[in-house]
Amino acid sequence: MPGAMAGQPLSFRAFLDARPAGCEYGYGNGEGLSALRDREFPRLRGITYLDHAGSALFPESLLKAFTDDLRNNIYGNPHSQNISSKLTYDTIEHVRYRILQHFHTTAEDYTVIFTSGCTAALKLVAESFPWIPEGTKQPSSRFCYLTDSHTSVVGMRGITASINVLSVPIKPKEILLAKSRLPAEEQNCATPHLFSYPAQSNFSGTKYPLSWIQDIKSGRLCPIEQPGKWFVLLDAASYVSSSPLDLGVHQADFIPISFYKIFGFPTGLGALLVNNRIAPLLRKTYFGGGTAAAYLAGEDFYFPRKSIAERFEDGTVSFLDIIALKHGFDVLEKLTGGMEKIKQHTFALAHYTYTVLSNLKYANGAPVVRIYSDTDFSNPDAQGPIINFNVLDENGQVLGFSQVDSMASLHNIHVRTGCFCNTGACQMHLDISNEEIQRNLQAGHVCGDNIDLVDGRPTGSVRISFGYMSSFEDAQTFLNFIIATRLSNSDAEIPLQSVTKLTTESVPDDHLSFNKADKLSPTLQISDRELGNIPSEAETTGSWQPPEPEAESMRAAVSETAVPMCRKGGKPITVTKIYLYPIKSCSAFEVTEWPVGNQGLLYDRNWMVVNQNGVCMTQKQEPRLCLVNPSIDLKQKIMVIQAEGMDPISVPLEDKTGKEAVICESKVCSHRVKTYDCGERIASWLSTFLGRPCRLIRQSSDMKSKSHQKSTKGLSSATNISLSLVNEAQYLLINVASILQLKEHISARLKEPSEIEELIRRFRANIVISAPESFEEEEWAEISIGALQFQVVGPCSRCQIICIDQQSGERNKEILQSLSAARGRKTNFGIYLMNRPLCSSFSDTLSVGSQVLPVLKENTEIQPPTSSEEECSG
Numbered sequence: 001m002p003g004a005m006a007g008q009p010l011s012f013r014a015f016l017d018a019r020p021a022g023c024e025y026g027y028g029n030g031e032g033l034s035a036l037r038d039r040e041f042p043r044l045r046g047i048t049y050l051d052h053a054g055s056a057l058f059p060e061s062l063l064k065a066f067t068d069d070l071r072n073n074i075y076g077n078p079h080s081q082n083i084s085s086k087l088t089y090d091t092i093e094h095v096r097y098r099i100l101q102h103f104h105t106t107a108e109d110y111t112v113i114f115t116s117g118c119t120a121a122l123k124l125v126a127e128s129f130p131w132i133p134e135g136t137k138q139p140s141s142r143f144c145y146l147t148d149s150h151t152s153v154v155g156m157r158g159i160t161a162s163i164n165v166l167s168v169p170i171k172p173k174e175i176l177l178a179k180s181r182l183p184a185e186e187q188n189c190a191t192p193h194l195f196s197y198p199a200q201s202n203f204s205g206t207k208y209p210l211s212w213i214q215d216i217k218s219g220r221l222c223p224i225e226q227p228g229k230w231f232v233l234l235d236a237a238s239y240v241s242s243s244p245l246d247l248g249v250h251q252a253d254f255i256p257i258s259f260y261k262i263f264g265f266p267t268g269l270g271a272l273l274v275n276n277r278i279a280p281l282l283r284k285t286y287f288g289g290g291t292a293a294a295y296l297a298g299e300d301f302y303f304p305r306k307s308i309a310e311r312f313e314d315g316t317v318s319f320l321d322i323i324a325l326k327h328g329f330d331v332l333e334k335l336t337g338g339m340e341k342i343k344q345h346t347f348a349l350a351h352y353t354y355t356v357l358s359n360l361k362y363a364n365g366a367p368v369v370r371i372y373s374d375t376d377f378s379n380p381d382a383q384g385p386i387i388n389f390n391v392l393d394e395n396g397q398v399l400g401f402s403q404v405d406s407m408a409s410l411h412n413i414h415v416r417t418g419c420f421c422n423t424g425a426c427q428m429h430l431d432i433s434n435e436e437i438q439r440n441l442q443a444g445h446v447c448g449d450n451i452d453l454v455d456g457r458p459t460g461s462v463r464i465s466f467g468y469m470s471s472f473e474d475a476q477t478f479l480n481f482i483i484a485t486r487l488s489n490s491d492a493e494i495p496l497q498s499v500t501k502l503t504t505e506s507v508p509d510d511h512l513s514f515n516k517a518d519k520l521s522p523t524l525q526i527s528d529r530e531l532g533n534i535p536s537e538a539e540t541t542g543s544w545q546p547p548e549p550e551a552e553s554m555r556a557a558v559s560e561t562a563v564p565m566c567r568k569g570g571k572p573i574t575v576t577k578i579y580l581y582p583i584k585s586c587s588a589f590e591v592t593e594w595p596v597g598n599q600g601l602l603y604d605r606n607w608m609v610v611n612q613n614g615v616c617m618t619q620k621q622e623p624r625l626c627l628v629n630p631s632i633d634l635k636q637k638i639m640v641i642q643a644e645g646m647d648p649i650s651v652p653l654e655d656k657t658g659k660e661a662v663i664c665e666s667k668v669c670s671h672r673v674k675t676y677d678c679g680e681r682i683a684s685w686l687s688t689f690l691g692r693p694c695r696l697i698r699q700s701s702d703m704k705s706k707s708h709q710k711s712t713k714g715l716s717s718a719t720n721i722s723l724s725l726v727n728e729a730q731y732l733l734i735n736v737a738s739i740l741q742l743k744e745h746i747s748a749r750l751k752e753p754s755e756i757e758e759l760i761r762r763f764r765a766n767i768v769i770s771a772p773e774s775f776e777e778e779e780w781a782e783i784s785i786g787a788l789q790f791q792v793v794g795p796c797s798r799c800q801i802i803c804i805d806q807q808s809g810e811r812n813k814e815i816l817q818s819l820s821a822a823r824g825r826k827t828n829f830g831i832y833l834m835n836r837p838l839c840s841s842f843s844d845t846l847s848v849g850s851q852v853l854p855v856l857k858e859n860t861e862i863q864p865p866t867s868s869e870e871e872c873s874g
Helices: 012-017 033-040 060-072 083-102 118-128 156-162 172-176 211-218 308-312 319-336 339-359 401-410 423-430 434-442 472-486 549-558 623-627 680-690 736-749 756-762 814-822
Strands: 110-115 142-146 166-170 192-198 229-235 254-258 270-275 292-296 301-304 369-371 386-391 416-418 461-465 573-580 589-591 593-597 607-611 629-633 638-642 649-652 663-668 671-677 694-699 731-735 767-770 780-785 788-797 828-835 845-847 851-856
Touching: 033 060, 060 319, 083 110, 083 270, 083 319, 110 118, 110 308, 118 156, 118 229, 118 254, 118 270, 142 156, 156 166, 166 172, 211 229, 319 339, 339 369, 339 386, 339 472, 386 401, 401 416, 401 461, 401 472, 401 814, 423 434, 423 461, 573 593, 573 845, 573 851, 589 629, 623 680, 649 680, 680 694, 731 736, 736 756, 736 767, 736 814, 736 828
Parallel strands: 142 166, 142 192, 192 229, 229 254, 731 767
Antiparallel strands: 110 270, 254 270, 292 301, 369 386, 386 461, 416 461, 573 589, 573 767, 593 845, 607 694, 629 638, 638 649, 663 671, 671 694, 731 828, 780 788, 780 851, 788 828
């Protein structure tokens, strides 16, 4: 850590003193960063957004300037010849010049081809590059790419393979060791080759030398020993979001970009900047509207337009989005003074955050995080404002990125997790072999899901990234979050190498973010035992014995093959509470006995609330849903819905399927379901209470056997599993003994510990049991309750919904943090159950007081259900 920071608290003043030479914080335009954020990004109040590498955020003035432009002008299709169309065409051409000006070049050297994004630009290069395939009389072409490349670059090899051109992956260290020059006799070969590399790694933020461009094009540096002429594709999408690119100096042949990475708006618009020296060599096969100077419909005759841009822009371009770019450049320049200032500002924040993170230690000296970087964050020309890492426990074991993401969400911190569409860098930094990638796929892990650990090894990591509107307080909030969740108060006082301690010293008014009230306290306490992965005595099990004869006979009536096991001298396990949730994510309806249907408890999660776009609303987006109290009256065949300050309203239980209802498709956690709308009356009631437009929809009974089925692990493939609007399984079971043990951890962290009843409601179970030992339910393979038989599917991995008080709708992030600490880095609590077919004449009713008879599984570790969605009880 820089000497300027030694012996001082990590205050704002220390941050300023420790900045690398030449890196200014803020933009010096007469106002503080706080005022800029308050005016341009009011939606960031209470939120720490650290995914600028994923997408920039657009400022208010950009949106206003664009919409004012649209209100004041008529923009027609640029392919027409009328006045409004001519205005559009001229404006688009002006934007092309503005883009070239931004990259310090002119139309004499480069052409701007608009695309739908960086990926489309890369695909265009792969399709039009003048490849020479294998098997011709000439030496064949090669497509080389750096392994630290985005998926969209690697995917170009699919096109080259289809035309018999070989692709060669190059590791970063290999190009540094590449030969400096081809033999003289091979330098005159004209076979075109293409080398692609990122100006900035979207994984680690490493900036690769822009000098490679000229070195490779001139032959001074050869990616592989292959005679021919090398062209360079510079993937600049990540780089140009926070750094200036001078194409007058670094003249790559192809530069693909996405504009939302720079401005945040518009999305779905990118460009390919093509060096005019290679443009005439590009080959075009397909031609769309606007690209032809002339063609015949009845004969194979086509003559392209002269302009390179018009030749490759198939169809009508997104002309209104292109017009928005003009305002994007204007506003960005006005707010910041240009990309060089953005580069300095963002790197100062990244350098500070990296320095603190890399020095955080547990009491035993173990690091709190493992940072994946090729640099020491000392040079903004070698490192961008991206920090990639995994959080570790005291023993050096990785905490899964999904858990870190969930915890960050509780603090309103937005990060990104996974492999970031860059498997090559992910493998390199996390030391994941090709075989492991393939094994992980077989284990159910795919890119973009939340399976963060396989066999204890990470499948990805956590990434934070800064943008031009990021502030010191954003960095400090994130660091306080890491300290609060990973270090106890005593740990935080231990010197962090050259750092005395961390504080949240006040920032001068001209740099304050507006969100003082929501600033995190760094004094949250986690005990040493909570931080470790140490099983308690209550998690161990004793010996078992067969059940009593009368219980055995009842069980035999249900299943002839299962052999139940009961604890020696233990009390009987009984059902203590039964809950159903008629409306997904709304309040529980407690009953003492209830009919069981083919989807679980009758009417459980048959309805859900959707927003104006028809998307399911849960307590994650709208915590006040827990204050909506539905109850079922089986005699009157109605559901009564109540909420404070509202008159009760009823909804008939009679299914409208096949009558006047309009059936539509909805999605619940990626599963497609058939639903129908419950009408304007209840929609108005819910919209009034929640203060936002919403509607109530119900699952359609005529499609439920087909529309929401899952292949559930551990159940026979022949079993026809039908689900209501639940996320994972028909039932969720929790154990009061497990709640009591968790309460001990929570009580150690909170001054006012939660009551048992309140904790039970947070976990939104259907079945609550009273077993002798905590977490013994995780050892069960199946259970019977009375005459009903259930198979255990797996544990429920909890999300931030358990942090919402179901009586008040208030959040308390300590609950999830306590669960994580108590369970040793995971957040499993409760088990999922599925009905098994009944083999008896007993009634299909679940009752409080019924005895629970478990069957132990052979393998004592239940694997969670495979899902691409975060699991929660909803």
